Amino acid sequence: MNVRLRMACLLFGMSFGLYAQQVNSTGLQEMETAGWYRYTGSQSLSAEAFIEQYHQQLGLGEKDRLELQRVSYGKDGSEHRHYQQLHQGIPVEAGELIIHLRNNAVYLANGEIVSDLNLNPEASISESQALQYALNYFPAQIFAWEAKGEARPQGNLVILNKNFSKEAQQYQLSWKFDVYSYEPYDRNWVYINAQNGSLSHSLSRIHSQDTGTARTKYSGTRSIYTSYDSDSALYVLHDSLTGGGIYTFNMQKRTNKGTAIDFYDDDNYWNNFNANFDEAATDAHWGAERVYSYFKQHYNRFSYDDQNSPLNSFVHYDSNYVNAFWNGQEMTYGDGNGVASTPLISLDVVAHEITHGITEYTANLIYQGESGALNESFSDIFGAAIEFAYDSAGGDWKMGEDFLNTGNGLRNLRNPAQFNHPNTYKGNNWGQGLFFDNGYVHSNSGVQNFWYYLLSDGDSGVNDNNDRYDIEGLGYQAAADIAYHNLDNYLTRFSDHFDARMGAMQSAIDLYGACSNEYIQTTNAWYAVGVGEPTGDYDLSLDALVLPERDCSLGAAEDVIFVIRNNSCAQSITAGTAINLSYSINGGLLQTMSTVISNTLLPDSVAYIVHSQTADLSQTGNYDFFASISTSSDSLTYNNTYEQRVRQESYQNAEWKLLEVLNPISGCELNDSTNISLAAVFLGCDSLAVGTNISLDYSLSGTASQNIGTSLSRSVHYGDTLILDFPTNLNMDARGAYTLTLNLVYSGDPTLNNNRIVNYRVLKPYELLGGKIGFEDFAYADSLLIRHGNNSSSRRNSVASTGNRGLEIVGGPLVNYSDPFEVPRNDTAVWQVNPSFRSTYCTCVDARQEGALQLNFDLQQAYTRLIRRLRSEPSNSAYTSSLRVLANGQPVSGTFIASNPDGDGFQSQIVNLDDFAGQYFELCFETHLLVDKRTNSVTNDGDIINLDNIYLGSSGIGLKEPKVASFSFALYPNPHNGDFNIRLEKASAGTYELEVQDFQGRVISKRSIQTQAGDQNWNFSTDLAAGTYFVLLRSPEGKQYAQRMIIQ
Template sequence: MKIQFFLGALLGFVLISTISGQQLFEDRSFNDTRWLQIPEGAKVNQIQFFDEYAQRLGLTPDSEMKWLRTTNDQQNGIHYHYQQYYKNVKVYGAKYILHEENQYVEAANGIISPNLNLDIRPQITAADALQIAKEDMQARVYTWENKKNSESIPIPELVIINTDYPLWSGQMKLAYIFELRATNPHSFKKYIVDAVDGGIILSFNTLMSCFGEKGTAHTLYHGDQEIDTELENGEFLLKDLSRGNGIQTRSITGKIYSDSDNDWEKGTNDQKNGALDMFWGCQKTYDFYKSKFNRNSIDGKDIKISAILLDTSPYNNAYWDDKLYTINFGIGDNVTYKPFTAIDVVGHELTHGVTQFSAGLEYLYESGAMNESFSDIFGKSVEYYYDRPQFDWLIGGKVTVAANSALRSMEDPNRFGNPKYYKGASWFKGTADNGGVHYNSGVLNYWFYLLCEGKSGKNEAKIDFNVQRLGFDTTIQLAYHMLTDYLTPTSTYVDARTASLQIAANWWGSCSDAYKQVAEAWKAVGLGGTTESADVQILNNKTSLTSCKDGLYQFEVRLINLSCSNTYALNTPIELSYQVAPKGAIVKETYILTEDFKPGQDLKYTFTTPVLLTKPSTTFYVTVELSNDVDTSNNHFTVAIAKSSANSAIEHDILLSRINVSGSPCPNNINVYRGSGQAVYNGCSIIPINTAMELRLNYKDTTVVIPFKTTKSTYPGGQVPIPGFDIPRTFLGLKKANGVLVYANDTVTKNNIANFQVVFLEYTKKDEIEMFNNFRFDSSKITLNIDSFNTVQIINKPMRTGFTLNCTGGNIINSNNFFIPALNDDLSNFIRNNIKFSSTIYLCADIKGLVNPKLEYNMSQQLSGTDYESFGMKDPSFAASTRIIYRNITGGAIFTEVINNASVVPAEWRHKIHSIPAETYAIEITNLCLKGSVDSTTGEINPDGDLIIMDDLVITADAVGVVDFDEVDFNILPNPNHGHFVVHLNQPNQKSSELQVYNAMGNRVAIIPINKDVQEVKLSSQLPSGQYIILYNSQNGKSIRKKLIIL
């Protein structure tokens, strides 16, 4: 297969498609599984995945998913790529990718052909299929007939393929697939021949066209450049053995380019024909993929790069050969084109090889257009990084003879007849050029340009857009991981948009600024709206895809508000429907919102009208409709439901999805530490009221059994009523535990487990100093949770401060040379998004009776000196930072503050004092450190990493009064108020006293003299609304506190 720049004239009249606003339209095939979000708490790893989801994916016992490769991204995510087989026959184009984080699959995407059932015995031979294709192609000379070529006769591969390939809306058939390559006339063509009746299902052109020693190359296009050559037999060769398995350039005649002094001069025929540019471009493209993505050559395994200059006759093209793995460059005709060896062209062609060994985007229609675009994107990126003075956004601008001409423009695709708007006025809709692969590449090209440079204006639909610049460094990473980790051979533009937003959400957060810019760029090219626009997604929410024994099945869907700002108000109608695909009767239902449907929220809806299945398997099309939804591609899914057999395994299946723990770890008599469970019944028979079940809480060294009986009948698809339960205080410290739901009739027990964490502590009282002496701390009053990329040790340094608690980080660069931490300009969000680099200290604060209680400690926040700004961090001090959360009696957060006074070694040792808000019971101190390591000899934390050191943790106060909260010595009326109230004293013998007003931080904001039993008080109007504490100090030294609410 070859990839060329497209050089033909524009094909005259282009039909203008009608676009309704910015709505997206997508093939209905397999939408439920094309992009699959795994429910939180499912805990399925990549080994278990296809067994757990076989039914949902339609994988029959004769289907098999075979592993292809594994890739990693810069956030330490792992992506497993699989190919579907049926009875050991490849299902062509059916590839599926599992996205794993923290050892569990969180999402999956791709194509799986469900519920296959066909005969795999061919009725014609491979030789018959080859002859049928040759009669259709009618070439005079094939490549294997030319003695100069080493190619052999193609061997057709038996596959299963969809008759509408690369779409999936047709029938699945057994077929032979192979490529015919001819030299006279010059043509490469892929054929798909029906293995039963010999009919040609599809044929299409596969000529993907672009349309040791240090030496100096005086290149044709890029000035003087340093090159690495090899010295052999006294001659320097355009050959490089320092990169992978080598880079070799030669003429089509077999000539090896050589020079006597390694100064490759201007004016030679080889220089004029572009041989030097070709060689230098190969080296720089290799360097680009290695330095930016840690990719070793085209295939990631250091395959040899072979570049051939077609210099025997004028040839206006360049192409990648996917069988011989060579790149081939014409020397032009010097009338319209010069040699096709400019660096963007070289990078373009080599990227076709990268695409072949990653996403494998088929060279047809939208997938082919994206294949071309990714080559444009990375071809121009190579030029940007290695010849920035001459960089522009023109594709092939240096190889055209005419001034101000080029093959394509990424900055303005319309300039050369390419679309920059999806299915807009310039969108190519015919079958020529393999469905417009060189034309329709303009959409993704323009999207990439917008993110690199930023731009505002109106798009073709007259819709305003404003894309803020992300820059080359960020955008190439996004594009590369779309190509290598998410896209599959038949991916469409809608898939590319979904992939990019999925990556952006994983890396930066779903409503982060970067995420918004990615969405805004897609809006600009006609795909979807912004994150501020209305956008609701519908997903299948039911694990079981099998009906009950009588054939009844109820659909349950989940709706997600993907907008970052749009709220659907209370009482908004939502129209839902399902039908037997493709044209069965439609069942419609209307759900009226019972509360506001806010950004980021999701809700579940169960159809009241059940399905009655009569066939072994039935495919349904499920939709949702809301007003103003800008992205309709995610408003439907297709799902196949199987009719249950009499002995179905799911007849009594209960899924325990999670255990929630709420309350405070501190001992108190007001609020107990409580737990609750969430479970759904996926079975078919009704579970009657008073059915006995039990919840087993398994700690490391003990099990607590909580028996209960159901309080109502549980119907298929309903929630199992697990009552709330107390978490017994049988230990002190932190324990990780799991809960197991036990039901005697449960037929699937492996989904009955959910994990949780429990902390129990005693109070730390005033002036009890934790000094971490003797390498320990009081574990009854303080405990630690250490995450995966963090190390905590108590270290004794007598010459410094003695025993201290030391926290450091881990690796910040993964095996693919990507920066692991997620970037965010807000410190609170930065800590929350990178919690795996942190450890948290838990303690309970006994502040009852304390006046102006404070949390005090000594701290040093030290930076490693890493150049974090080169990774995009605007504030390197974030790399060693602290967050403190104060929680009330129920465990709710009262106040959060962050501290980052980090400096490079030697860091300053500081004494920190924080006012503890009133109503505080528990305190959590989270220390985040990015880079760190442990000395392999001593086993101690290396002192040169990002490091936080703490010592002398203590709770203090200004003074201690005698406080009796049950005695009421004064009243405040009204309360709440607006800062204007009356104080009623219940001690008439007091001649004078005063009130002190404290805010929630414990800071005194007012002192009010009191000299009569009933006194009016007016506080400053500058005090903000909120909760305050009024402290009454009487003449006899008695202190009493009351809560004041200012509206």
């Protein structure tokens, strides 16, 4: 196959073999960073015309449209229109596009579009139902709207993928709520699956961390605006002259903001130094005034939302609280612990927190992963810039140095490594994964922080990639101007560091001109922190070779086509410039040619050059190309080489590769007529027609090999995967383990070693009824069908209820886990989240001859303290270590959790299975565990479940004497219409905990019941909707009993 034919339309009429392509055929050119497009068409387009013309090329489907959200303007007069992607009228959380215009004409576009969406836009649960689910997932004693006497939060339908990726099949319809509570203090965007009420995702909105005269704690004596309160005849920290007002309140070391009061002063000379650090209130007040003035003066921005909303500060939050944070609406400051820190209200921190609000109303960077690190970094950047602007004597590159007794601060923009933060993208100290701190947002911020320092002050050195840099500083304000322009006009919610680089470069062009010194230093400063490449005055690069990667019919004279680009900032490569092009194959003879450009190659344009020496690729095998270019005065040569492998296949149309066994799979339903289904990929050069015959050699557990055939259900071409069904009728009815050896057979297949699967294990577990599963030996492996999640595992160990061995089930290496996950809270439907951390342990039960049935097992659990330590959660959660029982995939018990992190002793548990008496079914233990103790060096604990002595028998028959006094539990009538009774015989004296869970394991209600020893009878009435629930009763000794309850 001759490559020249493929390029004929491109090179037609070019006798010298060179074509200078300024734009692609559509006028929309994708730039070096994915999602960035330069419009280079000859026609001037408005934003609306641009969307209409490039709707499909941008990735939008017939059911998608873009809705304008806001318009921002640059100092250069550029206009930036920010659009939200809608699918069938519903916002797509990862879908945004910004269209940039000058003189009303589009020149650039960037963002993220999710293509190929096709979702049902109808919700199965109502907005009010979804809100109740959200409040169950994030329970609180006092919600903010209750304390304020406001209406409950309103939900909106969105289309969400919690990874915010472009994988359309992972998106789901969800309700989105702003859940804000005072006790515990928390605020989150909560996403509820609109079809089943499960928790789709959550994102924290808590981003941690008359003229009067004030003697501030950290900034000396300053003038502030206050108000006179005629009722008290005192002055208060109310500034009604600045914007929409600046107000500072006293939380009195409490957490409920409804109890906050004013700070008072009798003479408007605020020198209120005392043991409570009341003087720090004026730092918050003066700092908020300065932040408002800074953004108004430099960027014509009026408050964080540009709508002149008031700036409210809450001081003295909680007791010994070492943090400050923005909650999406206001600033909150702790007093520190009085030992290592004093109140966290220095000017840089005040600016940092308010900038979080500005970020929310501009790019709205999500507080997770790289976007979260950029979010934190922009707050640090303006924390430093505003400190330099208004406190020049105390201005420095440290954050929070004023309130820490070490004087070192929390972060150092000039030297991130001081706190083990990275200064190079994915270099030393770079944090991987999303577990720590929402994805290391406070440490990975060091990369853009260091970029800002370099762009401000300038510096030289070598980064972690061993790249040398020498940056000329522009001053802190010019660097801040570029950062703000980027934040306001170019970044979206999901931008990463490469987007930040592209936006900063474009911002420098907007503010200072293309190829200005500011543009060059901005670009080179990003190179210094490991993002992108530096600028060059005159730079020709080799971008690619046009060659087939794999073919079956390459010839002895294949064209080698070079794709070159003029990377120069502003300098064209003029006609007549000589270019040398060379390539070698497999390290052999270097083929060299020289040519001259007859047409000028403009900046950022490409040319295709056909090498004068063709390549002989006619023999079967791999060809490794090494190509290079050179021209005089090329300032950067690192991008002048390119390597590519081409494979010539010998012609064949018969190769298959066996991928996996689809059937049989382990389970209780294996029978005496089991067929085999396989997935295989066709690797022939051409195609095979529907109906083509193919066969399988197979052997079951060492028996003689047999052959059986089938035919293709459709035609296949190279790379197509097909399911092959073979009617083998294997007898797998008996209990136990089987092994299969499989060999796919097709005449002429040249590669046989990829057609075979050996010792494929299939298990039909031994029945549990009438016996016990202990773990003294490995026989349990034939009685339990174990399906581990990717981040879960189990093993026999020495922790046992009886004997010497039990089964230990643990979570995964959560500290290195790269994907988003949810922390199950007390009332969370834990079984709807974190599938890779869940596992099942199943067995088969033939209870067709039974009239009553009961499951007994011994259980011990513990849960980790790591959650609160590293995720800033309100508390640790016992639900990180959860277990429930399933029958045929449906819950038949409530959710078992530990009573404390260190774990309980083994408890004998009982689950009533009378509803399944008379049936054949699969019985499973389902577990959810996040943290494996062996991977947790922070708190040195983990989520653990220990199982032992699993026994199934008639109701009332136990394997051994319970460890506590036995009791009889009865719920009647069942089913009922809302009124029911619970009878408890031989009850112990003490407190019984009664819990009602829904079918998904969500806790619907709880109550504690004080009892005396002896028989008890309780009457209950409920208004729960009709459905199936579980009633879980825990005795004072920790014994648990679960009963299914049906409300009609």
